[in-house]
Amino acid sequence: MNLVVYVAAGALVLSSALLFRRPRTAPWNPLTVSTCAAIALGGFVFVCSAPLTLATVNDLTGIPNFGAPLTYGMLSAYSCSLLVLLIHWRGGPRERLRRAALRCVVAYGALIAAIVMLFALADAHTERLRDLDTYYANTPGMREMILLYLLGHSAAIVVMCTQCVKWEREVTGLLRTGLRLILVGALLDAVGFQLTKYTAVVARWTGHDLDFLSTTLAPPAASLAALLCSAGFALPRLLPAVLTQWHSLGDYRRLGPLWSRLRFASIAPKPPSSWWQLPQDRLHWREVSIHDALLALAPYFDDGVRETAREAARREGRGQHEARVAAEAAMVADAARRAAAGEEPPEVSSGSRLYATEVSGPSGLVELARVLETVHTVGTMGEGTVRTYHG
Structure with missing residues (x-):
């Protein structure tokens, strides 16, 4: 599992680096920056959620399960970046975009602070690398922390699905293809990751054991969903650049004889x-x-x-x-x-x-x-x- 997660993270970070490449004199483009930030944060979520990373973070800090608030905080930051990206993608007056993005950052900043605070108040001394959500589903503090990060991520996914369905009818070409990929990824995240997590946690609340949903089904669904969403965001911006480089390579070779x-x-x-x-x-x-x-x-x-x-x-x-x-x-x-x-x-x-x-x-x-x-x-x-x- 560690290898798959790290490979997926590497692919996302590489895509982000390719998108971010620009001439030194070129001005900053908020849409490009927000796209790169969203894709890169998705990669960092993969890295943080890997059991090997969790164990390493716990050992370095000396705090059992410290990797949990780190991962959940990173996931919340990723959710925030998705909303900020949608704001810039939609476009509009610069001041309105800035205010909307700032509201998202403040809201999810407060969410991350609450996650850290709840973890600090909870009693979670037994290290769990794969089944923390269900193991601590009934533990005060941890229970609220788990529910909070899930709700924060669900809110971002719901907004993203709604906007994609609305915009998909208004655009054509690569942008429509990208929106469809984002929508498929968001739906997969909602069903394959969030629904399985909610079901496994609620099952624990009612005295049942459906942990396999959280430990076996949710991780690969989340990975595939993030890859699809990132591909949808990157495709309209990266594919034209790739085609330009490909055509340039062909012309470069054709100029060889001359x-x-x-x-x-x-x-x-x-x-x-x-x-x-x-x-x-x-x-x-x-x-x-x-x-x-x-x-x-x-x-x-x-x-x-x-x-x-x-x-x-x-x-x-x-x-x-x-x-x-x-x-x-x-x-x-x-x-x-x-x-x-x-x-x-x-x-x-x-x-x-x-x-x-x-x-x-x-x-x-x-x-x-x-x-x-x-x-x-x-x-x-x-x-x-x-x-x-x-x-």
């Missing part, structure tokens, strides 16, 4: 060699370096080569745009050959801009790289060996 031909001409600073650098950052560096190389090769661009290649492409039946790109690819290949061989540039160089440098984004460079693959490969020299001509 970069291998022109890298000798680039004097742009080399990118930091960080293994964790995202594909989008790598693509940006490659674009900058290729543009720098094309600028360095500009004195070698020959309009005669371009026009000859354009006419040949038109005779082959290519359209105007395809003929232009093919002609520019031939001219770039010829310029790279001249520069790499140390030849003199043509007396009159081309003053026209390349299509690849006119369009925004990497699409023009990718198209140039694709066409350039069909042009005879030229040798290259060391980086920064192109002579610079002015005039």
Whole structure:
């Protein structure tokens, strides 16, 4: 059980870290912060509830069952974060959002304080790592603490289910998919975790033993519910970013042939060699370096080569745009050959801009790289060996 719980916690914390990644100069986004906080707190709840963690916390503090108020307090904080996230997700005037979020924090802060106080007043000297809720269901102080944390979590889940049902009819696309995942997770939490906990505790109150509901069924249901809810919150924000990185990786690789031909001409600073650098950052560096190389090769661009290649492409039946790109690819290949061989540039160089440098984004460079693959490969020299001509 410990391994499963820790793996689930790791997945949630990793998702939170990916969502939270942003440029240093980017402003704080309350929705992103609240999403990351909710997902991360869900992961911490898993860690705190693991029997191994409970035993470790009890040993370190020297207080039997001290892990219980820690776990219940963390669960209450997670419930609060869900409500705060819903507040920011719904949107509205900033001041209204701030007041609503503050009310949630104050209410659940008081709940956590009450949980700690009730634990301090209770007589719970027998350590229970798996069945504390049912073992102490009739113990004064502990009984109220257990009921209090369950009610606090139930309130958050009820609000979340209500809002998801209401919003699901108003949105489309990834946001609707995310809301449905949240709703499924919330319902699973309500039935698989809360209902089983309530039933097991009430059974103890009436002299019956249904502890297996609390110790066997509730933990995996809570884990799956938290994963589904976290996936629902993260999906609308994380999936577009993942797809962007995936497309950037594809463009980065497609620019490989072009970069291998022109890298000798680039004097742009080399990118930091960080293994964790995202594909989008790598693509940006490659674009900058290729543009720098094309600028360095500009004195070698020959309009005669371009026009000859354009006419040949038109005779082959290519359209105007395809003929232009093919002609520019031939001219770039010829310029790279001249520069790499140390030849003199043509007396009159081309003053026209390349299509690849006119369009925004990497699409023009990718198209140039694709066409350039069909042009005879030229040798290259060391980086920064192109002579610079002015005039």
